[in-house]
Amino acid sequence: MISREPTIERLAIAQRLLLEPFGLDESHLTRALNEIRAHKVDDADLYFQYTRSEGWSLEEGIVKTGSFSIDQGVGVRAVSGEKTAFAYSDDISEASLLDAARTVRSISAATQSGRARVASKKIAKSRSLYAGLDPIASLDSTAKVKLLAKVDQLARAKDTRVAQVMAGLAGEYDVVLVARADGTLAADVRPLVRLSVTVIVEQNGRREMGSAGGGGRFGLAYFDDAQIAKYVDDAVRSALVNLDSRPAPAGEMTVVLGSGWPGILLHEAVGHGLEGDFNRKGSSAFSGKIGKRVAAKGVTVLDDGTIADRRGSLNVDDEGNTSQRNVLIEDGILKGYIQDSMNARLMGVKPTGNGRRESYAHIPMPRMTNTYMLGGDKQPEEIVASIKRGLYATNFGGGQVDITSGKFVFSASEAYWVENGKILYPVKGATIVGAGPEALKKVSMIGNDMALDPGVGTCGKEGQSVPVGVGQPTLRIDGLTVGGTA
16 A cells, blocks of 8 residues: 555655745646656656755864755756756756756657656655654754764873874755656655764874774764764774884785775675676676676675665665665676666666665766675684785775776775784785776685674765765685785
8 A cells, every 4th residue: 555655754755845845746747747758758757855964073172164054956857768868956946847857858859749648646665764854953063062072082082192083973864856757756865974083193203093983874863972982992993003004015915804894895896897887888897797607606795775774775766766685696696787777778677776866966877875795604713814924904995996897996994914824913005906806706715794884985986976885794815916015
């Protein structure tokens, strides 16, 4: 029954914020879509968005910045074959909606009759993965500043070598409404929060930095004393480790990646290569390889937008498709790609709930949600102990990938040199270089400690940024190239 769908309540919120203040209702959306469908197009949609965001930062115990913004608008898209026409406006009105509709329909020729069958209304199926709350309203401004001050105090009390502390708090309340040419209506109410802490430590004239933080789709109450203390502990510990670090050796060697955030390597090296647009065009290293072995046995990689409260999760994607748990690689065999509506249609498959866009001013494309590898049967300690000479990398800054070749490069922000199974000392300046398809085949041990990142990931693609999650167990990969400074 439609009335039981969680989308109904979200639709009411979206209509109240995005349609009613501007004198619009569903009939105006239908009229705009019919204007587009008067020309022969394969697909069309309207994407309304209301976003309220707030950010606070503290440096040296003083509020450095405080920002607050509200943005709203509508994006209008028509798709014909591989061609996309797109227009957007921050003015939500019937006139701007119809004007945009007439603009984008020019992508395709007018039909002889100039008429199109009116699509019947369908409420998109949805999930309930997070509460539809406004996280910005979950604490007042004074309490937010106090929260950051607590981070500062805890970090300074942690160690006398802490010289500088920077803390940031961000919150976002995002409401979207999607109307499609086939009559589908979908809505989502998306909270998002993040707390970050960066410390600089100093000893004998040497300065090093450590960072930590996290968040997700919930209110600010998540950042209780225990959670704050954990972030501070992680940031200070990471900085102090780097105080004792030595230049990283270079060369080809065994690399063990820690669990959790190091899954960014999977995201870059594998995830991007499995996005439908690259594979449709044949420009990915994974193109045409469905059903073939692309990784070692035991390697199972998923993109899963259905995990509760996670940063990368969505109740519905930005095209109104329900988010899914997609198995991309199973036991080393490539099973499928992640798809938005257009690429799915052109490739003759179903959308996977991965149509994402940064805002109403951007077109959707296939994007990851939460991308992770399932765990194996090895103890993490056993994996580290198996290294004869190599690197144990437990945290990364960031990375990038060349989709066509699959080659990637990552900078390790926390790593250790290991000989004969013993961790000898931390290293600094290590970059890990490899190619996604080859690296996956070199996975020789998989830990039983699969973990997701703490909720910090942002993915960039074609100038668009979206929140994502990553995760993995401890992994041993044989024969990766490490670029060092030694």
